[in-house]
Amino acid sequence: MDASAQTVISYRWATAEDYETLGKIMFAAIHAEPSPYTPAQRLAWCPKPPSGADWMAKLASQQVAVVEIDQKLVGMMTLEETGYLDLAFLLPQARGQGHLAKLLEMIKDRVRDYKLDKIITHASLAAQSPFTALGFHTLHHESVPRNGETLQRAEMRLELKNTGRDASIR
Numbered sequence: 001m002d003a004s005a006q007t008v009i010s011y012r013w014a015t016a017e018d019y020e021t022l023g024k025i026m027f028a029a030i031h032a033e034p035s036p037y038t039p040a041q042r043l044a045w046c047p048k049p050p051s052g053a054d055w056m057a058k059l060a061s062q063q064v065a066v067v068e069i070d071q072k073l074v075g076m077m078t079l080e081e082t083g084y085l086d087l088a089f090l091l092p093q094a095r096g097q098g099h100l101a102k103l104l105e106m107i108k109d110r111v112r113d114y115k116l117d118k119i120i121t122h123a124s125l126a127a128q129s130p131f132t133a134l135g136f137h138t139l140h141h142e143s144v145p146r147n148g149e150t151l152q153r154a155e156m157r158l159e160l161k162n163t164g165r166d167a168s169i170r
Helices: 016-031 039-045 052-060 099-113 125-133
Strands: 009-013 063-069 072-079 084-090 118-124 137-146 149-159
Touching (some): 016 039, 016 052, 016 063, 016 072, 016 084, 039 137, 063 099, 072 099, 084 099, 118 125, 125 137, 125 149
Antiparallel strands (some): 009 063, 063 072, 072 084, 118 149
């Protein structure tokens, strides 16, 4: 195979120039089929791609790990300084290729930098299984009202052994 035809995958921290595209990725991921949510639930959750000043401020206040395939953004994972994993979305064509695990490794490094020993998230039903495979444990399920619909999600936690850079999962 010619080197110019090889797929190039990279993982990096997002910049403000990425934020609009990340809103489109989030929208596309939520509305992709198959989904455990109805079309009405997905529309209530995310009626349009997030953008604008509020979206920019939200991402600017977090650590945002991204994956690119051939210099095209295909996914993200975000972390608040509290150890809360806020967003994790991959385009459908990027799923099942190990990208979520690589993004999580970047996030875990930041959690250790913050001297924390766990990551907490509220996972959608679609994300619960992949997060479980990555070592997260479900604490409980809950219902969240959103724009006239009710969405189910799982509160999940990933424990880290220690806060050093050489920490590993329990």
